[in-house]
Amino acid sequence: MKTRRKGGTRQREARRFRFSDDGMVVELSIFGSTAVPTRQSSDRGTGYEQLIWASGLVLADYIFTNRQQFEGKRVLELGAGAGLAGLTAASVGSNVTLTDANCSLCGENCNANASIFSVLPKVIQFEWGRFTEEVESLGGVDIIIGADTFYDNTDEYEDVIASVEFFLRKSPPSAFFLTAYQQRSQGRCIADLLQHWGLRAEPLPSHNLPCVVQAGLGVEIPVVGGYRSISSVSLIRISH
Numbered sequence: 001m002k003t004r005r006k007g008g009t010r011q012r013e014a015r016r017f018r019f020s021d022d023g024m025v026v027e028l029s030i031f032g033s034t035a036v037p038t039r040q041s042s043d044r045g046t047g048y049e050q051l052i053w054a055s056g057l058v059l060a061d062y063i064f065t066n067r068q069q070f071e072g073k074r075v076l077e078l079g080a081g082a083g084l085a086g087l088t089a090a091s092v093g094s095n096v097t098l099t100d101a102n103c104s105l106c107g108e109n110c111n112a113n114a115s116i117f118s119v120l121p122k123v124i125q126f127e128w129g130r131f132t133e134e135v136e137s138l139g140g141v142d143i144i145i146g147a148d149t150f151y152d153n154t155d156e157y158e159d160v161i162a163s164v165e166f167f168l169r170k171s172p173p174s175a176f177f178l179t180a181y182q183q184r185s186q187g188r189c190i191a192d193l194l195q196h197w198g199l200r201a202e203p204l205p206s207h208n209l210p211c212v213v214q215a216g217l218g219v220e221i222p223v224v225g226g227y228r229s230i231s232s233v234s235l236i237r238i239s240h
Contacts, residue, residue, distance in 0.1 A: 014112060015052065017084065018196040019064040021211040025063060026091045029112050031105060032044075032082035048151070049081045050101045056081065056147035058233040059180040061209045063145070067092035073142040076167060078128070078160065079149045080106040086145065087179075090117045097138065099126035129159030131166065146179045150190060158193055165197045168240055176239040182232045196240065197234035204235040 014029035032052040063070055063085060071093035077086035080098040083106030088097040091113070098121050107123040114120055126135050128149075144167055149160045154171045164177045194201055209230060 008100055009214065014224070017057070017060070017088075018213045019061060019088065020213045021065065024067075026088065026089065026116070028084065028109075028116075030082050030084055030087075030109050031112070031177045032109075033082075048077050048106055049079075049100055052082055053088075053148045053182075054086060054230050055180040055182055055233050056084045057212065058207055058209065058230060058235070059085040059145060061234060062178075062207050062211050063088045063178070064092060064211050065207070067212065070094045075143045075145060076138075076141045077106075078126075078144060078146040080105060081147075081216070083109045084203045085147050086121060087113055087117075089143075090119070090121045093118060094143075095119050097119035097141075098123045099135075101125065101127040103172060124165075127216075128156060128163045138170075140141055140175065142172065142175055144175070144177040146166070148179065148181055150181050157190055161190065161193045161199065164238060165199060168199075173240065176234065176237050178237055179190055180233050180235050182234075199240060200239050202237045202239075204237055206231075207235055208235075 014031050015028060016025040016029055018025065020026075030052065033050045034052055044193050073089075073094050073156050075089045075094040075096045077083070077089075077096065080086050080100045080103065083098050086096050086098045086106070090110075096119075098110065100106055103123050103125050110121050124134060124138070126132070130195060144164060146160075150157055168171055168175050168177065169227065188200075
């Protein structure tokens with residue numbers, strides 16, 4: 001997370017993300033980091049949730065580019081982290097619920113951008129596969145989104161997919177899960193898990209940030225791996 005000193009006090013600076021297309025402009029201020037934590041600090045809740053991933057930016061830009069599909073829709077983000085994708089959905093008129101095991105950062109970013117939302121997103125703590133009374137009480141949704149929910153801990157893959165199936169089951173038949181991810185290993189595959197949970201996946205065309213505009217950030221897009229990591233991101237749509 002960027003920091004600077006002023007009067008002896010260390011202050012954080014938000015990173016700005018600006019999307020522009022056909023005369024519409026959305027600019028979000030997002031607190032988050034692009035420096036991957038050390039292995040010692042990379043357990044859940046101690047670093048990864050603060051990262052701004054290339055997958056999150058691709059998903060956010062896809063949402064902005066296809067904003068007509070999201071306007072007025074009920075959108076749930078799994079593993080929101082900094083909340084870039086979910087807050088982009090909120091900025092184009094979605095009714096958004098942000099969830100994460102550690103939701104303090106996405107809640108902070110939600111409040112930091114509150115003035116641009118017609119409906120302020122809800123923020124709910126949710127650890128994949130653990131259905132608390134608060135999570136059970138959530139209604140159906142139209143679209144579930146998630147960026148890099150399939151990362152390096154393959155033990156969590158079934159929890160993610162079980163969570164997706166849980167929300168799809170209580171939603172209209174047209175509901176789906178839209179996820180962006182970076183393929184990091186050919187040995188990590190979710191096909192068998194999808195089949196087990198009665199779900200199917202549809203790859204979407206590659207998406208290379210047609211609407212992202214730099215906003216005072218120099219030449220590097222502020223995500224883990226920088227702009228070069230964008231090309232390795234894939235989008236898939238998962239549904240019943």
